[in-house]
Amino acid sequence: xxxxxxxxxxxxxxxxxxxxxxxxxxxxxxxxxxxxxxxxxxxxxxxxxxxxxxxxxxxxxxxxxxxxxxxxxxxxxxxxxxxxxxxxxxxxxxxxxxxxxxxxxxxxxxxxxxxxxxxxxxxxxxxxxxxxxxxxxxxxxxxxxxxxxxxxxxxxxxxxxxxxxxxxxxxxxxxxxxxxxxxxxxxxxxxxxxxxxxxxxxxxxxxxxxxxxxxxxxxxxxxxxxxxxxxxxxxxxxxxxxxxxxxxxxxxxxxxxxxxxxxxxxxxxxxxxxxxxxxxxxxxxxxxxxxxxxxxxxxxxxxxxxxxxxxxxxxxxxxxxxxxxxxxxxxxxxxxxxxxxxxxxxxxxxxxxxxxxxxxxxxxxxxxxxxxxxxxxxxxxxxxxxxxxxxxxxxxxxxxxxxxxxxxxxxxxxxxxxxxxxxxxxxxxxxxxxxxxxxxxxxxxxxxxxxxxxxxxxxxxxxxxxxxxxxxxxxxxxxxxxxxxxxxxxxxxxxxxxxxxxxxxxxxxxxxxxxxxxxxxxxxxxxxxxxxxxxxxxxxxxxxxxxxxxxxxxxxxxxxxxxxxxxxxxxxxxxxxxxxxxxxxxxxxxxxxxxxxxxxxxxxxxxxxxxxxxxxxxxxxxxxxxxxxxxxxxxxxxxxxxxxxxxxxxxxxxxxxxxxxxxxxxxxxxxxxxxxxxxxxxxxxxxxxxxxxxxxxxxxxxxxxxxxxxxxxxxxxxxxxxxxxxxxxxxxxxxxxxxxxxxxxxxxxxxxxxxxxxxxxxxxxxxxxxxxxxxxxxxxxxxxxxxxxxxxxxxxxxxxxxxxxxxxxxxxxxxxxxxxxxxxxxxxxxxxxxxxxxxxxxxxxxxxxxxxxxxxxxxxxxxxxxxxx
Amino acid sequence: xxxxxxxxxxxxxxxxxxxxxxxxxxxxxxxxxxxxxxxxxxxxxxxxxxxxxxxxxxxxxxxxxxxxxxxxxxxxxxxxxxxxxxxxxxxxxxxxxxxxxxxxxxxxx
Numbered sequence: 013x014x015x016x017x018x019x020x021x022x023x024x025x026x027x028x029x030x031x032x033x034x035x036x037x038x039x040x041x042x043x044x045x046x047x048x049x050x051x052x053x054x055x056x057x058x059x060x061x062x063x064x065x066x067x068x069x070x071x072x073x074x075x076x077x078x079x080x081x082x083x084x085x086x087x088x089x090x091x092x093x094x095x096x097x098x099x100x101x102x103x104x105x106x107x108x109x110x111x112x113x114x115x116x117x118x119x120x121x122x123x124x125x126x127x128x129x130x131x132x133x134x135x136x137x138x139x140x141x142x143x144x145x146x147x148x149x150x151x152x153x154x155x156x157x158x159x160x161x162x163x164x165x166x167x168x169x170x171x172x173x174x175x176x177x178x179x180x181x182x183x184x185x186x187x188x189x190x191x192x193x194x195x196x197x198x199x200x201x202x203x204x205x206x207x208x209x210x211x212x213x214x215x216x217x218x219x220x221x222x223x224x225x226x227x228x229x230x231x232x233x234x235x236x237x238x239x240x241x242x243x244x245x246x247x248x249x250x251x252x253x254x255x256x257x258x259x260x261x262x263x264x265x266x267x268x269x270x271x272x273x274x275x276x277x278x279x280x281x282x283x284x285x286x287x288x289x290x291x292x293x294x295x296x297x298x299x300x301x302x303x304x305x306x307x308x309x310x311x312x313x314x315x316x317x318x319x320x321x322x323x324x325x326x327x328x329x330x331x332x333x334x335x336x337x338x339x340x341x342x343x344x345x346x347x348x349x350x351x352x353x354x355x356x357x358x359x360x361x362x363x364x365x366x367x368x369x370x371x372x373x374x375x376x377x378x379x380x381x382x383x384x385x386x387x388x389x390x391x392x393x394x395x396x397x398x399x400x401x402x403x404x405x406x407x408x409x410x411x412x413x414x415x416x417x418x419x420x421x422x423x424x425x426x427x428x429x430x431x432x433x434x435x436x437x438x439x440x441x442x443x444x445x446x447x448x449x450x451x452x453x454x455x456x457x458x459x460x461x462x463x464x465x466x467x468x469x470x471x472x473x474x475x476x477x478x479x480x481x482x483x484x485x486x487x488x489x490x491x492x493x494x495x496x497x498x499x500x501x502x503x504x505x506x507x508x509x510x511x512x513x514x515x516x517x518x519x520x521x522x523x524x525x526x527x528x529x530x531x532x533x534x535x536x537x538x539x540x541x542x543x544x545x546x547x548x549x550x551x552x553x554x555x556x557x558x559x560x561x562x563x564x565x566x567x568x569x570x571x572x573x574x575x576x577x578x579x580x581x582x583x584x585x586x587x588x589x590x591x592x593x594x595x596x597x598x599x600x601x602x603x604x605x606x607x608x609x610x611x612x613x614x615x616x617x618x619x620x621x622x623x624x625x626x627x628x629x630x631x632x633x634x635x636x637x638x639x640x641x642x643x644x645x646x647x648x649x650x651x652x653x654x655x656x657x658x659x660x661x662x663x664x665x666x667x668x669x670x671x672x673x674x675x676x677x678x679x680x681x682x683x684x685x686x687x688x689x690x691x692x693x694x695x696x697x698x699x700x701x702x703x704x705x706x707x708x709x710x711x712x713x714x715x716x717x718x719x720x721x722x723x724x725x726x727x728x729x730x731x732x733x734x735x736x737x738x739x740x741x742x743x744x745x746x747x748x749x750x751x752x753x754x755x756x757x758x759x760x761x762x763x764x765x766x767x768x769x770x771x772x773x774x775x776x777x778x779x780x781x782x783x784x785x786x787x788x789x790x791x792x793x794x795x796x797x798x799x800x801x802x803x804x805x806x807x808x809x810x811x812x813x814x815x816x817x818x819x820x821x822x823x824x825x826x827x828x829x830x831x832x833x834x835x836x837x838x839x840x841x842x843x844x845x846x847x848x849x850x851x852x853x854x855x856x857x858x859x860x861x862x863x864x865x866x867x868x869x870x871x872x873x874x875x876x877x878x879x880x881x
Numbered sequence: 882x883x884x885x886x887x888x889x890x891x892x893x894x895x896x897x898x899x900x901x902x903x904x905x906x907x908x909x910x911x912x913x914x915x916x917x918x919x920x921x922x923x924x925x926x927x928x929x930x931x932x933x934x935x936x937x938x939x940x941x942x943x944x945x946x947x948x949x950x951x952x953x954x955x956x957x958x959x960x961x962x963x964x965x966x967x968x969x970x971x972x973x974x975x976x977x978x979x980x981x982x983x984x985x986x987x988x989x990x
Contacts, residue, residue, distance in 0.1 A: 017941050021938065021939060021941075035947075035957065038955075038957075039907075039908060039931065039956075039957045040927070040931065042907065042908070042909065042950075042954065042956050042957070043908055043909050043912075043927055043931075045954075046909040047909075
């Protein structure tokens with residue numbers, strides 16, 4: 013309590029200064045007046061009494077000062093005084109202040125902007141109750157199927173509960189235009205274990221989740237507002253989902269977010285127990301750990317349960333992988349984001365070096381002021397503190413402006429990167445980001461403030477006389493400045509090389525043949541035929557053939573193709589596909605392949621050539637001929653040459669399909685991934701049937717007004733209840749597949765450009781400053797017969813020495829650092845000699861320019877003026 | 882006027898604390914009280930008194946409040962805190978030891 017009282021008193025002294033001063037004056041005056049009163053009582057005249065009293069008490073001001081000393085919280089108070097003085101000093105040097113603040117703001121702003129992304133995506137906990145106990149339940153290389161899910165749910169000992177989930181799509185009809193929306197299928201336990209509470213109605217019950225139970229759905233807040241105008245009586249209403257009525261049982265709160273998904277509504281998974289020894293995968297699971305259970309214990313429990321799975325799983329050699337749920341969101345972007353933060357950190361360092369340089373220059377011009385203060389009794393520590401206060405004030409001002417930059421930067425990132433970043437809505441300036449910006453500003457202030465302070469020598473009395481310099485002191489500072497510039501050049505080179513490698517990656521990715529040509533001419537969209545609308549797969553095939561025919565009739569259409577998935581549209585499935593006479597079932601993990609169900613015209617529309625054999629025809633589909641087409645990658649893997657695949661059979665025992673054609677490769681997993689091994693099934697088959705089929709329509713009219721609605725009308729002319737979903741051109745899909753790489757490239761390029769600019773400004777500044785300092789010397793040299801070229805060479809040599817050292821150090825650092833980013837690169841090695849050489853040469857060239865300009869100015873000095881001045 | 886004897890260094894705190902033991906007083910009253918009780922032998926200078934008061938207040942040994950003095954004018958009254966009472970005990974003990982030691986030296990000599 014006493015310590016608290018003391019603190020309160022000190023804070024009062026510090027913050028309520030005026031009141032404390034008033035009280036002090038009043039207290040002393042009271043004493044004097046008492047003395048006067050006593051003197052009068054003793055018989056003196058009022059004037060005499062007053063004079064006598066003042067004589068005895070002496071200097072009131074001195075007592076006041078002594079009392080103040082007793083109260084002083086000296087360090088803090090002095091700091092406050094220093095800060096106010098610093099602000100005054102900086103106001104008197106507006107050009108210096110503006111340049112320094114802007115430089116710092118650039119560095120702090122960029123760092124804060126990227127940190128706000130790191131914070132939103134990686135650091136902020138997921139918006140669920142006690143998120144630290146939530147885990148994603150995975151296997152090392154597989155997700156879940158019914159067998160694993162039920163086995164784990166029934167036998168686990170480490171989870172409070174375990175829930176299954178899967179992203180899916182649902183067709184909504186019966187309310188205006190039919191539409192296909194993102195949805196989330198969850199088992200009953202999933203939402204309660206996350207701690208989700210409904211805003212209206214209720215969550216799914218055990219009964220809702222029973223296989224075969226009548227369909228019930230939950231609306232998300234957004235969909236409830238968009239489609240139902242936030243109607244209060246929505247619970248209990250019915251909705252047509254996939255052609256069947258479904259009751260709305262509740263609405264989720266507006267705060268509901270689920271990992272990277274953006275569902276419109278949720279439905280129960282209604283999982284049935286699997287038949288004995290069936291092996292399948294295809295959905296995800298999450299769980300809440302019991303209090304006190306560690307990840308290692310959970311993984312051990314999963315390993316125990318893997319042994320309980322049916323024997324068919326033995327060949328898969330499943331390994332447990334229970335991990336924090338947040339990794340389900342941050343995987344894939346984590347490394348990228350930390351790298352970007354490191355990158356902008358380098359920019360910040362360069363900014364610091366630049367401002368430190370400015371400070372050194374200023375310290376030179378302020379020698380006189382500092383000398384006066386020293387002569388008046390300020391110690392070295394006092395002056396150091398003063399300089400540090402100035403850099404702190406600058407740092408904080410830079411931070412404040414930087415925060416504005418960061419806000420603009422975050423808005424830009426959000427616009428630029430929707431496809432590249434998860435949790436976009438969590439990215440923004442929040443208290444954590446503010447704290448980060450404040451911390452960065454303070455650290456920055458100390459960082460660049462410390463350098464001039466360490467270089468601080470007590471200026472001798474000579475400095476009091478104007479225009480006198482001590483040569484040795486100047487040289488030490490010169491060395492510091494040169495070191496800073498070398499560091500700036502080196503750091504800038506690292507960033508330039510990193511962004512150069514990234515640019516080469518993007519170029520290389522653009523040259524990859526993705527499995528299609530001229531993507532801007534291909535319009536894609538999905539048509540879904542749920543069982544409620546079209547009964548059997550053969551009927552579905554007839555309906556699709558009819559739609560394809562109508563689409564072909566739209567003017568300007570060159571070709572129409574159908575496939576359950578378009579290249580790189582994110583549909584990702586992997587299924588076991590055995591080759592007859594090559595694989596025996598269950599004795600080893602079978603090869604996993606991407607499956608697609610296709611109709612005629614798909615390869616033609618995409619511009620993917622048939623390498624051998626033929627495509628699938630409508631006749632194959634209607635007759636359910638046991639045929640397939642495979643991708644060249646798959647054919648090469650088994651038979652080296654695509655043509656040798658023809659006639660071989662693929663599938664599973666009892667259902668073999670003959671390979672009738674081989675097509676060119678599709679980069680289905682992304683441009684930077686190897687070509688995907690794909691099995692193309694006829695639209696109707698006994699293995700892989702999809703009710704949602706994507707159309708690829710090639711036409712030079714793609715993108716022109718009216719074309720899309722003509723296509724829509726063509727589809728609706730066969731059945732007005734069919735929704736068109738995921739309407740996008742192939743070019744858009746292509747761009748999205750490059751979104752993350754482009755995002756990293758653009759961010760790095762901006763960072764590198766800023767670094768280059770700051771580095772050049774630093775170099776230019778130092779050479780200019782040296783030239784200005786040596787004006788007199790140059791005058792003498794020239795008067796003694798030195799030529800303009802000699803003088804110019806003198807400075808060029810100096811600048812080039814700095815640049816060369818910087819480049820050498822930067823190259824060494826790049827060789828060590830770029831290895832970290834090799835996972836981000838494609839088609840170019842982290843030590844690509846061409847990139848290193850080009851970037852170094854480019855940097856050397858612009859550095860030469862930055863040196864040449866001040867060197868030329870120096871060589872034009874008029875000897876007479878220089879010597880007279 | 883005979884010059885009053887200088888206070889033994891470090892004893893002013895003790896005198897102030899002791900004077901405040903009975904009741905809260907303002908600075909003037911403290912000085913007067915010390916002067917009276919010591920029969921004018923000890924004169925506390927304003928220049929020592931007020932810095933000492935502020936120091937003791939910072940230490941948390943005394944506590945200040947503004948209230949009307951006898952004359953009706955507002956004055957700053959200092960009162961002993963619990964911590965101050967303990968400090969007084971400590972200073973008294975120290976003083977007793979010191980004066981006893983000095984007496985021994987003087988009588989011996």
